[in-house]
Amino acid sequence: MKFINEYRDAELGKKLIxxxxxxxxxxxxxxxxxxxxxxxxxxxxxxxxxxxxxxMLSGPGCPVCVTASADLxxxxxxxxxxxxxxTTFGDMIKVPASRSSLQQVKAEGGDxxxxxxxxxxxxxxxxxxxxxxxxxxxxFETTAPTVAASVLQxxxxxxxxxxxxxxxxxxxxxxxxxLDSGEVKLDGIVCPGHVSAIIGSHPYEFIPRDxxxxxxxxxxxxxxxxxxxxxxxxxxxxxxxxxxxxxxRGVKPExxxxxxxxxxxxxxxxxxxxxxxxxxxxxxxRLRKGYQRYDAERNFEIRAGEPVExxxxxxxxxxxxxxxxxxxxxxxxxxxxxxxVGPCMVSSEGSCAAYYQYGEGYGR
Amino acid sequence: MCLAIPAKxxxxxxxxxxxxxxxxxxxxSIMLTPEARVGDYVLLHTGYAINVIxxxxxxxxxxxxxxxxxxxxxxxxx
Amino acid sequence: xxxxILLAHGSGGKLSHDLVKQNFVPLFDNAxxxxxxxxxxxxxxxxxxxTTDSYVVNPIxxxxxxxxxxxxxxxxxxxxMMGAVPKYLSIALIIEEGLLMSDxxxxxxxxxxxxxxxxxxxxxxxxKVVNKGxxxxxxxxxxxxxxxxxxxxxxxxNARVGDKIILSGSIGDHGIAVISQREGLxxxxxxxxxxxxxNKLVAEMLDSGVEIRCLRDPTRGGLASTLNxxxxxxxxxxxxxxxxxxxxEVVQAACELLGFDPLYVANEGKLVAVVAANxxxxxxxxxxxxxxxxxxxxxxxxxxxxxxxxxxxxxxGASRIVDMLVGEQLPRIC
Numbered sequence: 001m002k003f004i005n006e007y008r009d010a011e012l013g014k015k016l017i018x019x020x021x022x023x024x025x026x027x028x029x030x031x032x033x034x035x036x037x038x039x040x041x042x043x044x045x046x047x048x049x050x051x052x053x054x055x056m057l058s059g060p061g062c063p064v065c066v067t068a069s070a071d072l073x074x075x076x077x078x079x080x081x082x083x084x085x086x087t088t089f090g091d092m093i094k095v096p097a098s099r100s101s102l103q104q105v106k107a108e109g110g111d112x113x114x115x116x117x118x119x120x121x122x123x124x125x126x127x128x129x130x131x132x133x134x135x136x137x138x139x140f141e142t143t144a145p146t147v148a149a150s151v152l153q154x155x156x157x158x159x160x161x162x163x164x165x166x167x168x169x170x171x172x173x174x175x176x177x178x179l180d181s182g183e184v185k186l187d188g189i190v191c192p193g194h195v196s197a198i199i200g201s202h203p204y205e206f207i208p209r210d211x212x213x214x215x216x217x218x219x220x221x222x223x224x225x226x227x228x229x230x231x232x233x234x235x236x237x238x239x240x241x242x243x244x245x246x247x248x249r250g251v252k253p254e255x256x257x258x259x260x261x262x263x264x265x266x267x268x269x270x271x272x273x274x275x276x277x278x279x280x281x282x283x284x285x286r287l288r289k290g291y292q293r294y295d296a297e298r299n300f301e302i303r304a305g306e307p308v309e310x311x312x313x314x315x316x317x318x319x320x321x322x323x324x325x326x327x328x329x330x331x332x333x334x335x336x337x338x339x340x341v342g343p344c345m346v347s348s349e350g351s352c353a354a355y356y357q358y359g360e361g362y363g364r
Numbered sequence: 365m366c367l368a369i370p371a372k373x374x375x376x377x378x379x380x381x382x383x384x385x386x387x388x389x390x391x392x393s394i395m396l397t398p399e400a401r402v403g404d405y406v407l408l409h410t411g412y413a414i415n416v417i418x419x420x421x422x423x424x425x426x427x428x429x430x431x432x433x434x435x436x437x438x439x440x441x442x
Numbered sequence: 443x444x445x446x447i448l449l450a451h452g453s454g455g456k457l458s459h460d461l462v463k464q465n466f467v468p469l470f471d472n473a474x475x476x477x478x479x480x481x482x483x484x485x486x487x488x489x490x491x492x493t494t495d496s497y498v499v500n501p502i503x504x505x506x507x508x509x510x511x512x513x514x515x516x517x518x519x520x521x522x523m524m525g526a527v528p529k530y531l532s533i534a535l536i537i538e539e540g541l542l543m544s545d546x547x548x549x550x551x552x553x554x555x556x557x558x559x560x561x562x563x564x565x566x567x568x569x570k571v572v573n574k575g576x577x578x579x580x581x582x583x584x585x586x587x588x589x590x591x592x593x594x595x596x597x598x599x600n601a602r603v604g605d606k607i608i609l610s611g612s613i614g615d616h617g618i619a620v621i622s623q624r625e626g627l628x629x630x631x632x633x634x635x636x637x638x639x640x641n642k643l644v645a646e647m648l649d650s651g652v653e654i655r656c657l658r659d660p661t662r663g664g665l666a667s668t669l670n671x672x673x674x675x676x677x678x679x680x681x682x683x684x685x686x687x688x689x690x691e692v693v694q695a696a697c698e699l700l701g702f703d704p705l706y707v708a709n710e711g712k713l714v715a716v717v718a719a720n721x722x723x724x725x726x727x728x729x730x731x732x733x734x735x736x737x738x739x740x741x742x743x744x745x746x747x748x749x750x751x752x753x754x755x756x757x758x759g760a761s762r763i764v765d766m767l768v769g770e771q772l773p774r775i776c
Contacts, residue, residue: 001369001370001385001386001691001694001695001698002370002372002405003370003405003417003422004369004370004698006426008757008758009429010685010757010758010759011433012429012430012432012433013757013758013759014758014759015429015432015433015436015437016429016432016433018436018440019432019435019436036367042762043756043762044756044757044758044760044762045756045758045759045760045761045762046758046760047760048760048761049758049759049760089410090701116410116411116700117410117411117412118410118411119391119393119411119412120411142368142409142414143409143410145396145412145414146393146396146409146410146411146412146414149393149395149396149412152395153395194368194407194409194414197368197407197414197415198414198415222757222758223429227425227428227429230432246425248418248421248422248424248425249417249418249419249421249422249425250368250407250415250417250418251415252415252418256396256397256414256415258396258397258398259396259397259414259415262395262396336768337768338768348701356765357763357765358762358763358765359751359753359762359763359765367701369695369698369699385695385698385699386691386692386694386695386696386698387631387632387691387692387695388630388631388633388692388695388696388699389630389631390630390699408699
């Protein structure tokens with residue numbers, strides 16, 4: 001596959017690793033923010049290949065994991081309403097909320113369908129005019145424009161039984177909140193690749209400027225990640241933090257202007273409720289008044305009940321990189337992919353799932 | 365949410381396109397990348413092209429890797 | 443003949459009888475079935491292998507096969523994985539009212555073809571029809587009996603340290619072929635299911651004279667789950683190399699698109715073998731002479747370390763665990 005295979009070349013990888021091992025002398029605590037990076041790092045065993053000076057931490061970059069119980073409870077309440085078809089990405093279906101999960105509602109007779117794209121959800125809406133089709137909008141700036149596009153299409157094609165429950169979140173504000181909390185000491189950030197394809201590199205400039213932390217935007221293939229680490233090490237060794245783009249084939253400094261326009265045409269910024277972190281001002285997206293006819297929150301009566309966090313679950317700490325999955329008393333023994341307690345285990349991108357699945361820290 | 369794959373645009377009809385990756389074809393929307401042309405590679409995410417891949421930059425990156433590899437070979441003669 | 447299956451077709455009355463007598467019996471045409479007795483009666487000496495499986499695949503037609511072909515090959519393969527020569531098969535149908543007669547005939551044709559290729563005889567069967575909504579178009583159960591030649595002892599618990607692991611070909615084809623037909627994940631590709639009867643391949647492997655310790659077909663749960671089963675049963679460690687496992691580009695692409703890992707995708711025409719190290723190359727050569735083993739390769743070995751666990755050496759040179767599949771792979775966007 002073009003633009004994938006070339007970036008998995010083992011020989012080139014070995015050379016990059018050798019270079020990093022030579023040049024890294026100062027301790028470097030690096031956080032990968034994006035769940036896709038968490039998985040890629042675990043899958044290719046990148047942690048093992050890096051020198052002991054480098055510590056890789058996983059941040060709150062899994063949009064499924066950071067969806068607050070209270071928000072997921074809304075989705076579940078909607079799923080139980082008569083005449084409703086819930087359409088959702090596969091990632092969400094097993095996540096345990098306060099009392100149930102979308103999978104459970106499905107097993108109990110709810111019409112919950114996994115879709116690959118909002119385009120599929122629109123088709124379902126067109127094919128079921130007597131039902132209300134609600135799309136559970138989860139994801140960061142990579143996904144929000146696609147959901148915005150679907151709302152615009154619904155408007156164009158007069159599909160009036162299509163709704164979106166917007167649980168979308170924005171990256172830069174939560175990075176700031178994390179850094180402001182002072183809980184984690186970082187030297188560098190592996191910046192998300194596809195979020196950046198949309199927002200560009202400018203939104204990260206506050207990180208080196210105000211916090212002195214190195215930033216490199218990375219792709220997802222093993223060579224991309226190694227190149228990113230190499231560039232971060234460079235910045236750290238020279239003491240000159242800045243924002244750089246390693247993933248140049250996918251990210252332009254100005255991002256995708258059209259996608260951003262469409263996103264802000266349909267959505268406006270609001271406060272975001274992040275599991276394990278709490279409310280972060282200006283970190284969420286909600287539908288604008290002009291598009292409220294497509295807003296599930298405004299059009300349906302949602303009785304979600306009081307949110308409940310699972311006992312003993314430290315997903316919040318893991319998401320803030322204050323603790324590692326191995327620090328959790330429930331990890332593996334009680335909480336595993338078959339019987340997940342918290343979202344970090346059930347989401348395919350969650351730190352705990354990646355650690356469990358690929359045996360990170362196995363034998364240690 | 366980051367799973368996006370490089371896919372080649374095979375045909376375009378308004379905002380609808382057909383893309384191909386490694387022999388698998390799928391319908392995609394180019395609402396977010398109206399500048400895409402047949403033959404371009406795009407990043408495909410949940411059925412939408414979110415960016416057009418810069419092929420020159422892709423080649424540049426590979427060149428950088430090659431240069432790093434050659435430098436390593438020179439510096440460590442084992 | 444009606445163009446749809448009705449409830450009456452399963453009730454045991456005239457319609458039932460005609461369906462069996464005019465369609466199934468002439469199709470399979472053997473002395474056992476022709477008698478139409480309550481049971482097939484036969485003699486078989488020695489150690490026997492006996493297995494059963496139910497087939498509920500959705501959709502029932504997919505590129506490279508259908509539920510009928512699967513029902514024969516799946517059971518033939520379960521027998522073959524014990525080293526047994528497949529002899530007799532039962533086919534029990536649970537049909538949802540309203541299934542098109544033409545679809546049923548097409549599936550029965552596939553069953554016949556697969557049975558002929560493998561040499562197994564369909565000697566007994568059953569047909570039930572249930573109300574619309576009570577079955578997903580068609581479910582099939584097949585049970586098979588086979589005879590194990592003397593001296594053959596194959597089991598998941600036989601692996602020994604030093605043994606080599608052989609994979610008979612590419613992985614992921616069947617699972618991707620099936621899922622490509624499902625609603626909501628519309629994509630088109632040339633991927634065909636690898637569904638095939640492997641009994642002759644196994645016979646040729648046994649003929650090589652090399653000691654075959656374990657055999658299994660990596661169906662649900664894929665290669666990863668099968669290897670974990672071996673590691674667990676034999677209480678040994680398994681090391682495999684990513685570079686040596688064949689995944690066709692188009693299957694890889696589909697997996698990337700959906701967020702699947704080929705290691706966990708079902709295969710219906712492949713086998714994993716654990717064989718004595720000094721004979722491994724010979725077995726691979728024998729396999730490559732068979733049409734279902736052309737891409738056979740050694741992918742790893744049995745080790746003493748990390749007993750019960752499977753470790754993969756990635757392309758980048760690192761090692762990571764390959765766990766058993768938990769739940770099911772869901773198409774993901776992350």
